Amino acid sequence: MTTAAGTTGPLTPEILVPRLGEYLVEKGLITREQLDLALKQQERLRRTIGTRPIGHILVDMGFITQSVLDAATTEQLIQFRSALEEANAQLERRVHERTMELQTALQQLSSLNELKANLVANISHELRTPLTHLKGYLDLMLEGDFGPLNEEQLNVLGIIQRSAERLGNLIEDLIQFSVSERNQVYLHITPCDLREMVNSVYKRNISKARDHQVELDLQVPGQPVLVDADLEKISWVLMQLVDNAIKFTMPGGKVTLQAACEDSFVHFQVCDTGIGIPEDRLAQIFEPFYQLDGSSTRKAGGTGLGLALARRIVEAHGSVIHVYSEVGKGSQFEFLLKSHPS
Ligand code: ADP
Numbered sequence: 004m005t006t007a008a009g010t011t012g013p014l015t016p017e018i019l020v021p022r023l024g025e026y027l028v029e030k031g032l033i034t035r036e037q038l039d040l041a042l043k044q045q046e047r048l049r050r051t052i053g054t055r056p057i058g059h060i061l062v063d064m065g066f067i068t069q070s071v072l073d074a075a076t077t078e079q080l081i082q083f084r085s086a087l088e089e090a091n092a093q094l095e096r097r098v099h100e101r102t103m104e105l106q107t108a109l110q111q112l113s114s115l116n117e118l119k120a121n122l123v124a125n126i127s128h129e130l131r132t133p134l135t136h137l138k139g140y141l142d143l144m145l146e147g148d149f150g151p152l153n154e155e156q157l158n159v160l161g162i163i164q165r166s167a168e169r170l171g172n173l174i175e176d177l178i179q180f181s182v183s184e185r186n187q188v189y190l191h192i193t194p195c196d197l198r199e200m201v202n203s204v205y206k207r208n209i210s211k212a213r214d215h216q217v218e219l220d221l222q223v224p225g226q227p228v229l230v231d232a233d234l235e236k237i238s239w240v241l242m243q244l245v246d247n248a249i250k251f252t253m254p255g256g257k258v259t260l261q262a263a264c265e266d267s268f269v270h271f272q273v274c275d276t277g278i279g280i281p282e283d284r285l286a287q288i289f290e291p292f293y294q295l296d297g298s299s300t301r302k303a304g305g306t307g308l309g310l311a312l313a314r315r316i317v318e319a320h321g322s323v324i325h326v327y328s329e330v331g332k333g334s335q336f337e338f339l340l341k342s343h344p345s
Contacts, residue, residue, distance in 0.1 A: 024057050026079055027067065037066040124181035130174050138167050173306055180291065180308045188319035190236065194229040194343035197269055201262045204241040208249065208260075216254035219245075222261040229343035230269045236316045237271075237340070240324075243309040244273035244336045251334070252277035264342060272337040279330040288326070289314045 024038045033041075041060045048055050058076065061067045141164050143149065145157070152160070205221045212219035241260065248258040256276040263270045280288060280295065287293050291311040310324075317324045317338045328334035 023076065023079070024061075027061070027072075027075055030075060032071060032075060033061060033066050037061070037064075040064065041066065120181050123177055127174050127177040127181060131171075131178070134167060134171055134174065138164070138171065141167060176306050176308050176312065180312050183312060183315045188236070188315050190233040190319055192231055192233055192320075195232050195234045195237075197228040197230045197262055197342075198223045200230075200232075200234060200238055201241065201260060201271075204238055204245060205260055207242065208245045211246070212249050212258060215249050215252070217249050217252050218257040219249070220257060220259040222259065222263070224262065224264050228262075228264055228269060229345070231341050231343050232320060233316075237320070240313040240316050240338075241271065241273065243313050247309060248273050248275035248277065248334070248336075251275065256333075265339070267342055267344070268339040269342050270337065270339055272335060274333065274335045276333040279332055279334055280326070280328040281330055282328075285326055285328060289324075 024033075024042065027033045028035050028038050038061075041057055041064055044064065045055060045057055045060050048060070058067075058072045062069050062072055141160060144152070145160050145164065201221065201223050205219065208219060245258065245260055252258055252275045258276075259272070259274045261270075261272040261274070263272075284295055288295065289310050292307040293311075294307040314324050320340055322338050322340055324336060324338045326334060326336050
């Protein structure tokens with residue numbers, strides 16, 4: 004028979020006890036000379052009939068009785084068992100300590116997150132007020148309320164107005180994001196006219212696409228379709244997706260905004276032939292503030308909040324936003340929404 008220890012012969016408690024001979028010598032139950040003789044005999048037997056446990060040989064040679072051997076092996080096994088129990092208890096203590104440390108770190112992290120969310124919310128609100136004054140006075144100036152303006156002045160004020168508009172949008176993104184971070188996204192779901200919603204997003208992006216020399220294509224169902232959604236928020240999601248698609252597509256490329264009926268769902272898709280996203284970054288782009296090109300020299304503007312917020316809005320509708328992409332070929336963002344039962 005081959006035992007767990009790899010030896011052949013009957014399975015006896017001594018097989019489980021390593022260095023049994025040494026133990027018996029230490030205990031004064033046999034002498035060192037007797038052990039040496041037994042080991043030599045064991046080696047001889049190994050070459051002829053096979054390996055025999057040292058305890059058996061000691062008994063056979065009359066150096067120890069079977070009952071003394073049994074008592075010694077049992078004693079050693081009990082010692083091993085208590086050592087094992089102590090090691091287990093120590094391990095459990097360490098696991099408990101590490102768990103406590105992790106819990107503390109988690110608590111610190113969540114209070115840091117809360118601090119960050121509050122900071123973002125406060126700063127964005129503080130930025131909004133002076134910007135409102137700035138925009139108000141700009142409008143009045145452009146309307147000539149402070150006297151006539153020449154063409155150059157009008158041009159410059161136009162540029163300032165567009166920049167203020169953009170700054171305003173970024174601040175609104177920040178505010179929306181910090182609200183969604185602290186509370187659940189609040190939805191006002193109504194049956195919305197799908198074609199009207201998608202058409203309006205399309206129209207609001209035509210001039211941007213033209214400026215970037217990107218073709219913008221629209222595909223909507225031929226017949227009217229109602230979809231259960233928060234019109235403003237889903238329009239905002241589509242705006243973000245189309246804005247990104249245009250931003251990350253080279254001149255000469257194409258962006259498609261599509262909504263199609265599939266059974267009791269509407270399938271929204273925004274596809275582009277742009278720079279694409281590496282596979283190992285596909286999950287990260289939905290993290291707040293994450294940008295593939297986070298450098299200060301990056302060409303495309305943005306806060307890195309668009310997709311994080313878009314995901315929250317789509318998820319609040321009980322759906323999921325998916326992305327498929329290939330570097331150098333383009334990207335496709337899509338999600339489903341329930342169509343309104345007719
Ligand atoms: P922002 O556009 O403000 O940087 P987003 O959250 O909308 O932030 O997007 C995060 C990042 O994901 C972008 O900075 C970009 O690196 C990547 N990304 C998003 N959409 C696309 C796309 N259509 N093509 C390539 N990269 C994209």
